[in-house]
Amino acid sequence: MLNWAKDRFQWILVLLGLGLGLFLFWNCLPQPLFNTPYSTVLEDQNGKLMGAKIASDEQWRFPLSKDVPTKFEKALLEYEDQYFYQHPGVDPTAVLRAVIQNIEAGKVVSGASTLTMQVIRLSRKDQPRTYWEKIKEAILALRLELSYSKKEILARYAAHAPFGGNVVGLEAASWRYFGRPPSQLSWAETTTLAVLPNSPSLIHPGRNRNRLRNKRDQLLKRLKNSGTIDSLTYKLAKSEPLPGKPLPLPRIAPRLLTRMVTGKFRQHRVKSTIDLSLQKQARNVVERHHKLLKQNQIHNTAALIADVKTGAVRAYIGNTKDASSPHENNVDVVTAPRSTGSILKPFLYMLMQDKGQLLPNMLVADIPTEIAGYSPENFSRSYNGAVPASEALSRSLNVPAVRLLQDFGVPRFHHYLQQMGMKTLDYPPEHYGLSLILGGAEGSLWDITGMYTSVARFMNHYNAANPQTNIFRPKPLHFTKGAENSSEYSFPLNAGAVWYTLETMLDVHRPEKDVNWRQFQSSRKIGWKTGTSFGYRDGWAIGVTPEYVIGVWVGNADGEGRPGLIGIKTAGPILFDLFDSLDKTSWFHEPLYAMQKVPVCSKSGHRAGPYCNTVDTVAVPKPGLKTEPCPYHQQVHLDKTENYRVNSNCMSIEKMKDESWFVLPPAQEWYYKQKNPNYRVLPPMLKQCQKNTDATTVMELIYPHDASQIYIPKELDGSKGKTIFKVAHRGNNSTVYWHLDNQYLGKTKDSHQMALSPLPGRHLLTLIDEEGATLRHQFKILSR
Known part of the structure; x- marks a missing residue:
């Protein structure tokens, strides 16, 4: 018991x-097996290498690749471990052979390490080469074989084996020594790499070249003897030279690689959405233009090509590639906030149509304007009086844009820009004010190109039978596969408003070589918009088609302005050359069900009123039905000669002749008639009919129009400056008498303007024409 x-x-x-x-x-195997830093590797959409960033330990070590090329596998197994697929991690035959050889030699001449054991040794860095360590490696190798397949073990060896210098792993070695991926290596190149991990120091140019060649050739002979390669391949492979000094890795999208390294992709192998061929073409286009632009001391350019369907970026040029330049060429301008210039105007035009505040060709005022001390000017420094909204957009007129934004509301526009994907609006609306539409805010090329891409995608998806397609859902751009994200925002949007905006963008004046594009049937339709910031610091161009959106920025990354740095001359030519590198593109379908045909006054672009004498039936966005009828056509009463206006105060109705007349407000009329010689000025009122004439119907202040506070700066010599007061009068030969605070100043004829220098304080300006019509305006002169 x-x-x-x-x-x-x-x-x-x-x-x-x-x-x-x-x-x-079971628990002896380290997790993870390799605790080493890796390079960040950037690949195109097909897995082709575009660039890599060295690992934090200054080693070129690419992240693990699942596949080992067949050539390398056969060469490696022939050289290192012929029974790799038969043994369980330790080869008893090799161990016995090594013991016998070591005893006979009286020293260690063979280690009997299998590839599995070598993987363990690589993972346990800097361990001494002792029998005890060999036993540990054997135990860990047996354990490794229970957790990983043979292919996985082989892949880990290929990824972590030393290949000389600071090159680790087959993939890094293949690119550093031969400039190609491992799958494209010849037998000579493959066998060179297969023998290197055993003696990595042999790779150094000028040293041990004969030993390296002998090792390579011996392996080639073994492969011939085993039937892996034929005699001709063997002879040709032996004649190939050994690699020289290490080659630089590709740098095809260096700013995108830097963006990945500083973001969440560090130590990753990233398969991007970039099209390698298109990226190279885009880079060549940018560099060709850069050679011309830098002659004007314009040193930096950025460009994006985005796929409308997915929002994937197909080409990413973060800056010009002159890394030795002192002009901040390493800055990724794609993500840098820059003054937007006029590039946001199409969004305002689109949103106002969507909200029923604007029709596509509605006349908008283009006259000298001051709003709360802000005085926008057109680029040409001239005014049109009144201009169709579509023309104001295609010509990128500043004054109409500011007046439209005032009508729409800065907070409202600010809100929609944020929802559409503009992430750089860090301040509240009042910080930007009306300058928001002219570059008073900063935007990145990434965000703005993404906003236009979302607009194009909305048009592509619109389907009148599906109400969900009336909802605008912005989608940010992305440059990695599988990273498509929708914005958290969405809002209803009329497709007709979007379509008219894109159609208007077709009319933007193209660069010189494309100026006659409409005359050629082969020309592609591209809706585009330019932008130029204050001080000529930023030149923008955005182009839109149903397939692609291209965004281009040109300037100096340090903010230095240059004469001639305007969007149409600098960014525009690059944009159209980039489109030339793309496949044929199409154009958007007209969303007829989002629009409705209505009578529209041909002269004013408003819905036709009762006195419009020329009417067109036009399809307009359905929200446009809320707009007011034409305010410019009115019925006027004339005498029999039709030379004078009359009214019932001086003439009986039966003697009057009624006529419809297109009449602009006086200030608009003053500029409009200078550029429209066919404009018919209202006839003067018959003298006996002038009682109680409203002065605002014949006179209007151009400056100060709405200003109640005026600051008069000092001249350069320190003397007190003057302000030019200007008034428009309907009469071609009219005389206006000027009074300031009941003191007579003088008179003007035809062109009515006077330079005044009132003292600080409140004042009353009184204007009286020769018929007695009186216009009064109160204002305040600020001391500063």
Whole structure:
């Protein structure tokens, strides 16, 4: 009985020992197996290398690749471990052979390490080469074989084996020594890399070249003898030279690689959405233009090509590639906030149509304007009086844009820009004010190109039968596969408003070489918009088609302005050359069900009123039905000669002749008639009919129009400056008498303007024409 209890206790100890041994064996493998830093690797959409960033330990070590090329596998196994697929991690035959060889030699001449054991040794860096360490490696190798397949073990060896210098892993070695991926190496190149991990120091140019060649050629001979390669391949492979000094890795999208390294993709292999061929073409286009632009001291350019369907970026040029330049060429301008110039105007035009505040060709005022101390000017420094909204957009007129934004509301526009994806609006609306539409805010090329891409995608998806397609859902751009994200925002949008905006963008004046594009049937339709910031610091161009959106920015990254740095001359030519590198593109379908045909006054672009004498039936966005009828056509009463206006105060109704007349407000009329010689000025009122004439119908202040506070700066010599007061009068030969605070100043004829220098304080300006019409305006002169 005592012996039985003793035996049972011994068996328990044995089982416990076995259990503990199995537990220790199962948990002996480190997790992760390799705890080393990796390079960040950027690939195009097809897995082609575009660039890499060296690992943090200054080693070129690419992240693990699942596949090992067949050539390399055969060469490596022939050289290192012929029975790799037969043994369980340790090769007993090799161990026995190594023991015998070491005993006979009296020293260690063979280690009998399998590839699995070498993977373990690579993962356990800098361990001494002792018998005890060999035993540990053997145990860990057996354990490794239980967790990984043979292919996985082979891949880990290929990714972590040393290849000389600071080159680690097959993929990095292939690019550094041969400038190609491992799958494209010849047999000579493959066998060179297969023998290197065993003696990585042999790769150094000028040293050990014959030893490296001998090792390579011996392996080639073994491959010939085993039937892996034929005799001709063997002879040709032996004649190939050894690699020279390490080659630089590709740098095809360096700013995108930097963006990945500083973002969440560090130490990753990233398959991007970039089209390598298109990226190279885009880079060549940008560099060709850069050679011309830098002659004017314009040093930086950025460009994006985005796929409308997915929002994927197909080409990413973060800056010009002159890394040795002192002009901040390493800055990624794609993500840098820059003054937007006029590039946001189409969004305002689109939104106002969507909200029923604007029709596509409705006349908008283009006259000298001052609003709360802000005085916008057109680029040409001239005014049109009144201009169709579509023309104001295609010509990028500043004054109409500011007046439209005042009508729409800065907070409202600010809100929609944020919802559409403009992430750089860090301040509240009042910080930007009306300058928001002219570059008073900063935007990035990334965000703005994404906003236009979302607009194009909305048009592509519109389907009158599906109400969900009436909802605008912005989608940010992305440059990695599988990273498509929708914005958290969405709002209803009329497709007709979008379509008219894109159609208007077709009319933007193209660069010189494309100026006659409409005359050629082969020309592609591209809706585009330019922008130029204040001080000629930023030139923008955005182009839109149903397939692609291209965004271009040109300027100096340090903010230096240059004469001639305007969007149409600098960014525009690049934009159209980039489109030339793309496949043929189409144009958007007219969303007829989002629009409705209505009578529209041909002269004013408003819905036709009762006195419009020329009417067109036009399809307009359905919200446009809320706009007011034409305010410019009115019925006027003339005498029989039709030379004078009359009214019932001086003439009986039966003697009057009624006529519909297109009449602009005086200030608009003053500029409009200068550029429209066919404009018919209202005839003067017959003298006996002039009682109680409203002065605002014949006179209007151009400056100060709405200003109640005026600041008069000092001249350069320190003397007190003057302000030019200007008034428009309908009469071609009219005389206006000027009074300031009941003091007569003088008179003007035809062109009515006077330079005044009132003292600080409140004043009353009184204007009286020769017929007695009186216009009064109160204002305040600020001391500063």
